[in-house]
Amino acid sequence: MEEVRSTLLVQEFAGMGSKAVPRQYVVQREDHLAIAATAAIPIVDLGRLSQPDDNGDEVVKLQQAMETWGLFLVTNHGIEGALMDDMMNVSREFFHQPLEEKQKYTNLIDGKHFQPEGYGNDQVKSDTQILDWLDRLYLKVDPADERDLSVWPKHPESFRDVLDEFIIKCDGVKNSLLPSMAKLLKLDEDYFVRQFSDRPTTVARFNYYPQCPRPDLVYGIKPHSDATILTILMVDNDVGGLQVLKDGVWYDVPTKPHNLLINLGDHMEIMSNGIFKSPVHRVITNPEKERISVVMFYLLNLEKEIEPALELIDEKHPARYKKVKIMDYLAGLFEHFLQGTRYLSYIRMEGSMEDVRSTLLVQELAGMRSKAVPRQYIVQQEDQPTIAATASVPIVDLGRLSQPDGDANEAVKLRQAMESWGLFMVTNHGIEDALMDNMMNVSREFFQQPLGEKQKYTNLIDGKHFQLERYGNDQGGGGGRGDRHQIAMETLASAMRRENRRFKPPSSSSASAAAALSSGRVPLVMAFLSCLAWLYVAGRLWQDAQTRMILSGLLEKSSGNLPKVLSVEDKLRNLGCIGIGRKIAEAEMDLTKAKSEGYLWGNGTATGSSDKKKLLAVIGVYTGFGSRLKRNTFRGSWMPRGDALKKLEEKGVVIRFVIGRSANRGDSLDRNIDDENRRTKDFLILESHEEAAEELPSKVKFFFSAAIEAWDAEFYVKVDDNINLDLAGLIEMLEARRGSQGLYMGCMKSGGVVSEEGQQWYEPEWWKFGDSKTASLQSYAHDDISVGSWMMGLNTTYVDDDRLCCGSSRQEKVCSHA
Numbered sequence: 001m002e003e004v005r006s007t008l009l010v011q012e013f014a015g016m017g018s019k020a021v022p023r024q025y026v027v028q029r030e031d032h033l034a035i036a037a038t039a040a041i042p043i044v045d046l047g048r049l050s051q052p053d054d055n056g057d058e059v060v061k062l063q064q065a066m067e068t069w070g071l072f073l074v075t076n077h078g079i080e081g082a083l084m085d086d087m088m089n090v091s092r093e094f095f096h097q098p099l100e101e102k103q104k105y106t107n108l109i110d111g112k113h114f115q116p117e118g119y120g121n122d123q124v125k126s127d128t129q130i131l132d133w134l135d136r137l138y139l140k141v142d143p144a145d146e147r148d149l150s151v152w153p154k155h156p157e158s159f160r161d162v163l164d165e166f167i168i169k170c171d172g173v174k175n176s177l178l179p180s181m182a183k184l185l186k187l188d189e190d191y192f193v194r195q196f197s198d199r200p201t202t203v204a205r206f207n208y209y210p211q212c213p214r215p216d217l218v219y220g221i222k223p224h225s226d227a228t229i230l231t232i233l234m235v236d237n238d239v240g241g242l243q244v245l246k247d248g249v250w251y252d253v254p255t256k257p258h259n260l261l262i263n264l265g266d267h268m269e270i271m272s273n274g275i276f277k278s279p280v281h282r283v284i285t286n287p288e289k290e291r292i293s294v295v296m297f298y299l300l301n302l303e304k305e306i307e308p309a310l311e312l313i314d315e316k317h318p319a320r321y322k323k324v325k326i327m328d329y330l331a332g333l334f335e336h337f338l339q340g341t342r343y344l345s346y347i348r349m350e351g352s353m354e355d356v357r358s359t360l361l362v363q364e365l366a367g368m369r370s371k372a373v374p375r376q377y378i379v380q381q382e383d384q385p386t387i388a389a390t391a392s393v394p395i396v397d398l399g400r401l402s403q404p405d406g407d408a409n410e411a412v413k414l415r416q417a418m419e420s421w422g423l424f425m426v427t428n429h430g431i432e433d434a435l436m437d438n439m440m441n442v443s444r445e446f447f448q449q450p451l452g453e454k455q456k457y458t459n460l461i462d463g464k465h466f467q468l469e470r471y472g473n474d475q476g477g478g479g480g481r482g483d484r485h486q487i488a489m490e491t492l493a494s495a496m497r498r499e500n501r502r503f504k505p506p507s508s509s510s511a512s513a514a515a516a517l518s519s520g521r522v523p524l525v526m527a528f529l530s531c532l533a534w535l536y537v538a539g540r541l542w543q544d545a546q547t548r549m550i551l552s553g554l555l556e557k558s559s560g561n562l563p564k565v566l567s568v569e570d571k572l573r574n575l576g577c578i579g580i581g582r583k584i585a586e587a588e589m590d591l592t593k594a595k596s597e598g599y600l601w602g603n604g605t606a607t608g609s610s611d612k613k614k615l616l617a618v619i620g621v622y623t624g625f626g627s628r629l630k631r632n633t634f635r636g637s638w639m640p641r642g643d644a645l646k647k648l649e650e651k652g653v654v655i656r657f658v659i660g661r662s663a664n665r666g667d668s669l670d671r672n673i674d675d676e677n678r679r680t681k682d683f684l685i686l687e688s689h690e691e692a693a694e695e696l697p698s699k700v701k702f703f704f705s706a707a708i709e710a711w712d713a714e715f716y717v718k719v720d721d722n723i724n725l726d727l728a729g730l731i732e733m734l735e736a737r738r739g740s741q742g743l744y745m746g747c748m749k750s751g752g753v754v755s756e757e758g759q760q761w762y763e764p765e766w767w768k769f770g771d772s773k774t775a776s777l778q779s780y781a782h783d784d785i786s787v788g789s790w791m792m793g794l795n796t797t798y799v800d801d802d803r804l805c806c807g808s809s810r811q812e813k814v815c816s817h818a
């Protein structure tokens with residue numbers, strides 16, 4: 001793939017002191033960096049492990065660690081604390097040097113072409129790649145005669161000496177672990193040592209994670225497993241951040257001064273035929289502290305091929321991985337790492353399922369009282385459980401139904417139930433209440449027993465192989481994903497309902513609007529309302545514009561779809577309400593209820609439109625998340641605040657800052673706006689609009705539709721955030737036009753401006769203007785041009801008023817550049 005561009009070093013970003021992180025670093029929404037539990041990772045005493053006669057416990061610990069976590073701490077490893085401190089200190093000194101010094105060892109040849117060795121950050125291979133919040137120095141240290149000393153730092157002066165010593169000591173640690181590992185697999189003690197005898201590869205990697213303003217949004221290193229036999233890590237003593245994935249849950253890996261962390265790599269998993277695990281791990285950044293890790297990667301000779309050890313393969317234990325050349329594996333892993341996927345899955349033999357690790361029982365998870373639920377339990381977006389209406393399921397009287405002469409009424413009910421619901425309740429069924437209560441009670445008692453008791457009836461043979469009968473949860477692993485989710489969801493839901501968290505029983509859906517707010521139903525109502533608003537505007541335009549295929553114009557510009565007959569679903573999709581369609585029925589009920597209880601859309605500050613006199617104008621001042629200072633400047637200058645704002649409203653002019661929601665809904669960007677709005681009450685928050693520079697045309701649409709929905713006014717005014725408004729002048733201007741129909745006023749550009757490339761308002765798709773085949777709600781690159789083009793579809797009078805051309809001074813203008 002082609003290289004796209006090299007970015008600034010992360011350390012440079014961090015040094016700018018910005019509160020935001022650049023978009024390329026922000027992780028996918030579903031990857032939310034949930035709070036992790038701390039992993040109970042074994043600590044192995046290496047000194048004892050290597051003693052021939054007294055190592056009982058340590059071997060067991062090692063085995064457990066390698067088979068479950070694939071990761072463990074080692075103590076008593078023979079590397080002096082002073083050397084470890086020195087290594088950490090010279091690494092820190094290196095990263096703290098000025099950029100020019102570090103750039104001497106850059107990993108970009110000619111400032112452009114990426115090579116793994118040297119100093120720099122991620123290779124950027126595509127625009128959609130999510131970058132990691134770290135800079136690193138990467139040095140090949142073995143074979144020693146292949147060292148490229150030109151990228152080995154000369155400063156600090158002791159760097160190379162300290163590193164040389166550290167390499168030798170870490171090699172010793174590796175060598176003392178290998179025989180025990182081989183023995184645990186019942187292989188010849190020298191098995192791994194022999195593999196390493198022929199020009200193996202060692203790489204040292206120094207990771208530098210600057211402090212990060214938004215640890216909740218970015219990865220220090222994205223999830224990956226290492227392409228090694230094993231990896232030795234020395235991490236900053238007092239800064240955590242490494243997390244390991246086990247059974248779908250992320251765990252914090254604890255740090256311990258002067259301990260080393262060993263993590264197994266994919267090649268060990270392959271050679272042990274899956275008995276030992278290569279853990280998926282990632283690093284989370286820290287808002288206050290930088291973090292450094294020094295990592296030694298141990299690989300075999302790159303020309304070598306690896307495969308599961310033949311001694312471990314027999315009829316019962318077929319090979320689970322294919323043979324692969326190490327060099328090819330590295331290339332594959334790197335490509336997949338950038339895309340956030342795991343290469344090991346591609347080396348797995350067909351039909352060999354990903355290891356079925358027994359997962360935690362749902363009840364244990366619920367008992368941890370974490371606010372997050374593990375990823376495996378989260379359903380697809382469109383399947384997310386919504387609050388259900390209560391079904392009026394028929395009740396059939398079994399006693400009457402079975403009377404010899406039959407009961408026509410009951411029979412009708414039964415038939416109805418079976419044909420429409422497929423589900424009904426029976427009463428008078430002959431099972432005594434006491435027995436039913438008993439059955440429920442003993443079941444509850446069973447589940448409430450300690451895990452140890454219930455595990456006596458586990459449905460996992462040898463703790464691994466699933467069988468249907470007995471106690472446990474879903475079968476893990478590759479098969480039956482749909483079922484697993486569904487069933488797991490059910491059990492989790494009931495476990496949590498017991499705890500009265502997250503899932504509300506259906507009956508609470510009849511609570512008040514205030515309760516709706518806290519139960520999280522309002523977003524749904526909001527989303528639906530803005531759909532309505534949308535349809536309302538679109539609908540009006542539809543009638544007015546008649547022949548124009550308005551909604552088709554909302555199809556994504558890039559999709560290349562030809563206009564077609566639009567289904568309701570298409571329309572909803574076009575209206576940015578995908579996924580909402582199915583929920584409309586429920587939303588409608590909520591909506592009616594909310595309305596009947598006086599809940600009014602418009603952030604609680606909107607003026608009701610029905611019984612009030614028509615307002616003169618609703619003025620929307622465009623704003624963004626990073627513009628608080630600008631807003632305060634406006635509030636202190638032309639824009640009234642507090643009581644004055646309210647007074648103005650009574651006189652017929654509403655002013656609001658207009659903003660959408662953050663891409664990571666509910667994050668601190670959104671919360672900050674909500675907080676500010678609680679104080680200032682001067683926002684119009686577009687719940688359905690996601691803030692992004694390229695989404696301005698959509699913001700205008702949402703603004704107009706939301707403003708029309710909330711306020712009945714003569715004029716709706718859009719003001720950019722770089723404008724000082726002469727409010728009195730504008731009011732005067734609009735008053736003079738009160739009562740006019742279908743006006744579109746502005747400082748109009750005309751002529752060839754939009755079609756001339758290089759000009760400020762150049763519109764690549766200018767030629768679509770007025771084309772009857774394209775819709776009048778087609779979005780163009782500029783929001784104002786989009787609005788202008790929409791108005792062309794209507795019976796609108798264009799008023800080009802020079803006073804609306806904001807210049808540098810305010811003479812005779814109603815606005816000037818701020």
Ligand SMILES: O=C(O)CCC(=O)C(=O)O
Nearest residue numbers: 205207235242283293295
């Ligand atoms: O910095 C760390 O703790 C982990 C680094 C890591 O996983 C890696 O470099 O592969």
Ligand SMILES: [Fe+2]
Nearest residue numbers: 224225226281
């Ligand atoms: Fe790693």
